[in-house]
Amino acid sequence: MAEQKAYVVAVVNQKGGVGKTTTAVNLSVCVAEMGHSVILIDGDPQANASSGLGVRLSSGSRSFLSFLQEDGGLPPLVQPIEKLPFWLLPSHASLASFEWSKHDSVFLLANRMPLLKSRCSYVFIDCPPSLGILTLNALVSADAVIIPIQCEYYALEGLSLLLETIRNVRLRWNPTLTVDGIVFTMFDRRNRLAHQVIREVRRHSPFHTYDPPIPRNVRLSEAPSHGLPVILYDPSCAGSRAYRKLAQAFVEKPRSKK
Template sequence: MGKIIAIANQKGGVGKTTTSVNLAASLGVLEKKVLLIDADPQANATSGLGLIVEQVEVGTYQLLEHTVSAEESIVKTDSPNVDIIPAHIDLVAIEIELVDKDEREYMLKNAIAHLKSSYDYILIDCAPSLGLLTLNALTASDAVIIPIQCEYFALEGLGKLLNTVKSVQKIHNQELDIEGLLLTMYDSRLRLSNQVVEEVQKHFSDMVFETIIQRNVRLGEAPSYGESIIKYDVSSKGASNYLSLAEEIIKKNI
């Protein structure tokens, strides 16, 4: 039975999409069958895996509207063992369209629950907000990974996100677990980076992944080629960080 993991943080620029794309690719090369769902209207995970966003005709929007089945919205990618349900800018409209629907928080859950038997991992790349799209992702998931960048405002907003997770647990999804807090954009030369790591590990000890994602030029370049870091430069620090994260997650879920 597969596991559904949302990658969420309402702050932008913390490495959500970078993590979604590269964790999916890393799990794929470690021979796990992975589905990545792009639930962000910016559609960066879609372009990050080599799809042309403008050409996406069926994806997360149609899935949430229930006008297509999950199977009809899945697209194969060039990454080994990785499929994607792509996004398009029209996903922006979904929050307004779902607002007066019954059970609006369960649209994604109802659409993808049966896919758990077909994949080892289903990853959901969330939008940088705590709106209805992210709520749908958290309601549909077994667990959530929270990326935190090693910068000054890192912990700002984390309390708000953890409260959202608590209220989703209480109201919509009692099974929702925190898979882990993932420290990203770490630069060992910066005192601030090291302080953030210490602070997060001190407050959240067991919840923090051992793997830390370091700042890496290649990691920043890969999306402009529509490739994961595994395909773009497997020998880079970024690739070894994400492979290490994938191994840590696999070990945790044995």
């Protein structure tokens, strides 16, 4: 079998609107911009990562869902950005059928993962806002988890359930799953509460917290409607600078080899 060195990261938080997709898209594109080969899996039926990169599949096209359901078969990867070693495994709304199909295998993605790992150095998975079967498939097939946390009052609500889910996945299916780190999103430095959330998490959490926090930046919210990652939409805005720094911190983070 081909050598599989790729590091697989699931971007997970069962809360919606915390910056998972924004982080999955922009972190993975910035890692590719550094010269590393990257595959981003759009693992959410809302398909925001796909549309945010200008990829809109018609319902009959092959997608992440067909890749999961077919036996063998190459992943239908698309390369949305010229000259970057970056590939998207796109989705459309039909992925929702996976959540309520009688398929209850948590291993489908893990079984297919070698086909992706042999093609790149990093795989990122953008997860849906739930702890259902799609997120479980991501957790079972990943080496690690990145948890985006929005710097606001209810930020930590639900975090203990997520951590318990990760512990259960480790016990039952994927003993080497780790938490790679927490990424603070939508940080507004004039807001005292935002500083407080970061302080609280840094004090109490045993996990790595990435620096810098990603600032609230209107360019980050505009870029997807143009089908672009922020570094192509506005290369010098605060959002681009922050995701480039995050990518660098992510790539340079020391990790023990398995």
